[in-house]
């Protein structure tokens with residue numbers, strides 16, 4: 001029995017890569033210095049795994065920004081707008097593709113970014129043209145293999161597999177399907193494999209998570225064709241095929257017959273598939289199985305008793321030497337090391353495992369199975385005790401919360417009046433112009449703002465000074481918004497570390513790490529709250545700062561809340577009750593906050609739900625059940641509002657086509673969405689559905705430092721006006737502006753307001 005993992009966190013134990021990348025982008029360090037940081041992280045990861053005794057250690061799981069973008073560079077899949085940068089510097093080309101580039105010589109937009117399956121990780125979307133060419137362009141995979149070899153570690157290179165790579169991308173012109181490109185793409189994979197084989201690579205991990213989706217016949221055939229072609233050309237290369245995040249589902253029989261060395265199973269998300277496999281006549285007894293028993297998506301300790309039972313069941317049919325013990329997916333989605341945490345309640349800490357502990361769990365499971373002398377029995381007992389403690393712990397359960405959820409009634413999820421009536425009342429209550437302008441909530445979280453919070457947290461900045469500083473930021477932001485002529489203002493979220501963490505910190509049922517960072521996109525990280533128990537609100541969460549901001553202006557200031565589904569989705573959630581129940585508990589806390597905001601004079605309240613789409617199960621037959629409880633949880637939070645109070649929601653990085661009916665059921669008065677990177681393509685869903693309520697399609701990409709021109713914004717708004725009723729359109733950026741700096745934010749928002757004013761005038765002239 002061998003051990004492996006599918007990938008390691010790569011941002012650095014202390015987020016060294018994040019800091020180095022940001023310093024490189026701002027010109028504070030050079031490429032060699034950035035490369036040094038990367039080398040150190042990779043080496044630490046490899047050596048740590050080697051020391052722990054992991055048998056097959058992955059390489060090419062490191063990335064400066066994103067593994068799909070890496071694959072684009074590996075395969076020479078570079079959109080033509082970046083070609084002029086290509087020759088100068090590979091790293092700068094790479095970052096330009098990720099972030100866009102604007103200087104006196106060049107102005108190119110970034111590639112699109114979207115959610116990686118059902119995670120809070122974002123990948124860069126490959127762009128394909130009809131006559132797309134590929135080449136073995138970046139040699140990163142080879143270089144990393146050699147780098148590890150230099151440490152005497154023979155790694156298992158990880159590569160996103162051809163079909164998943166194509167399916168993750170997007171056609172940039174009509175007249176072809178991206179899978180048509182497979183014939184052109186495969187020869188490049190052959191070149192890569194040739195070079196790796198020549199270096200003595202034994203195993204290669206092909207990441208093929210599209211196998212967790214409902215694939216059609218064409219897609220399945222593409223998979224069959226791919227592995228047949230590869231195995232014919234490279235009969236001696238051992239392919240470790242990694243599917244994760246769900247079962248193989250309707251792809252199982254195909255997967256079982258693929259000519260691969262190992263099939264990896266995510267036994268956390270799909271524990272039952274092992275039974276199907278053991279009973280299947282399609283299982284080829286030569287195929288090795290990788291048992292993904294250790295959860296790569298959540299931070300609870302493994303249950304060794306259950307894991308050993310599974311292994312026992314498998315070894316009754318399959319010899320041990322054909323088995324791997326592994327993590328369910330890459331450890332990219334969990335923080336580095338629980339040992340860094342000094343402030344977590346020890347009762348809770350004994351239930352937790354971060355990446356380092358998960359590596360130890362993989363080894364422990366192998367030892368428990370393989371060591372006949374039973375030297376590791378103490379690990380088993382320790383683990384059993386911790387799991388028993390957890391199931392019985394008093395700090396988890398609150399009968400009052402449970403009974404409030406149990407007593408929810410259908411009317412608790414409905415506003416008083418239908419939208420048309422509310423819209424009338426809100427019109428006179430708010431008196432907004434045509435094409436009203438707003439922003440999504442956050443303004444730049446400058447170094448100063450973050451350092452005040454840090455100093456305050458460390459006790460080095462008194463609370464009064466911290467609050468005075470925040471109040472001044474709010475004053476400046478309100479006066480800036482008034483000056484440029486925005487219509488619905490925001491306070492700016494300066495007091496918040498993160499839109500989920502901030503709420504979790506103020507609710508019962510959550511606990512926090514200090515160093516539990518997980519990569520969200522590029523250099524941006526989040527520290528997901530750990531939701532371990534019943535959730536309730538101790539006191540108002542946001543009223544003070546919203547009320548303060550409103551006191552500074554006659555214009556409406558939006559109350560700004562994170563919705564229940566998003567808090568659930570972006571936390572590490574307890575696994576001892578259905579997610580729907582946990583979500584309703586959060587929804588009731590947010591509902592109380594809506595009522596308090598309204599009572600304090602706030603007329604517009606935004607309940608952000610950017611994660612609603614990402615929470616969709618990967619398999620379609622489970623969608624409706626999820627959508628029913630998720631939409632209902634949002635409605636529980638929102639529907640306490642009076643008709644006059646305008647409820648906004650916001651979503652970003654989502655495809656809406658297939659869930660538009662359920663988004664409409666949320667019945668928010670206004671929805672703001674991210675649409676600019678896709679050039680308003682995402683708006684089609686709303687237009688085709690004839691979405692009944694108001695919509696703010698994002699008119700500029702907030703993840704790129706470039707300032708959108710007036711004409712760019714105008715073009716996008718013209719596009720929106722062609723498909724939506726003008727009276728329903730709001731003008732806003734794609735998402736919050738916390739990652740931006742003030743100069744570009746100011747220029748961009750000024751342009752945005754100018755365009756809205758221009759469109760208003762033109763519409764009036766026409767009328």
Ligand SMILES: CN1c2c(nc(N)[nH]c2=O)NC[C@@H]1CNc1ccc(C(=O)N[C@@H](CCC(=O)N[C@@H](CCC(=O)N[C@@H](CCC(=O)O)C(=O)O)C(=O)O)C(=O)O)cc1
Pocket residue numbers: 120445447450451453454496497498499500501520521523524525526527570610738739
């Ligand atoms: C909207 N998005 C979000 C997602 N998930 C969330 N949980 N939150 C989101 O906002 N998913 C989808 C998108 C992803 N987008 C983003 C956008 C921006 C960030 C981001 O800016 N992350 C920050 C960390 C934010 C934070 O928690 N800051 C804290 C701590 C600050 C810190 O790092 N302190 C340093 C010391 C700093 C110093 O100056 O010395 C330290 O502790 O070492 C705070 O502000 O208090 C990031 O920097 O990556 C994430 C996702």
Ligand SMILES: N[C@@H](CCS)C(=O)O
Pocket residue numbers: 440441442499560608610650652735736737738
């Ligand atoms: N209100 C949040 C939403 C982000 S999705 C923000 O503006 O940052």
Ligand SMILES: [Zn+2]
Pocket residue numbers: 440610650651652734735736
């Ligand atoms: Zn957003």
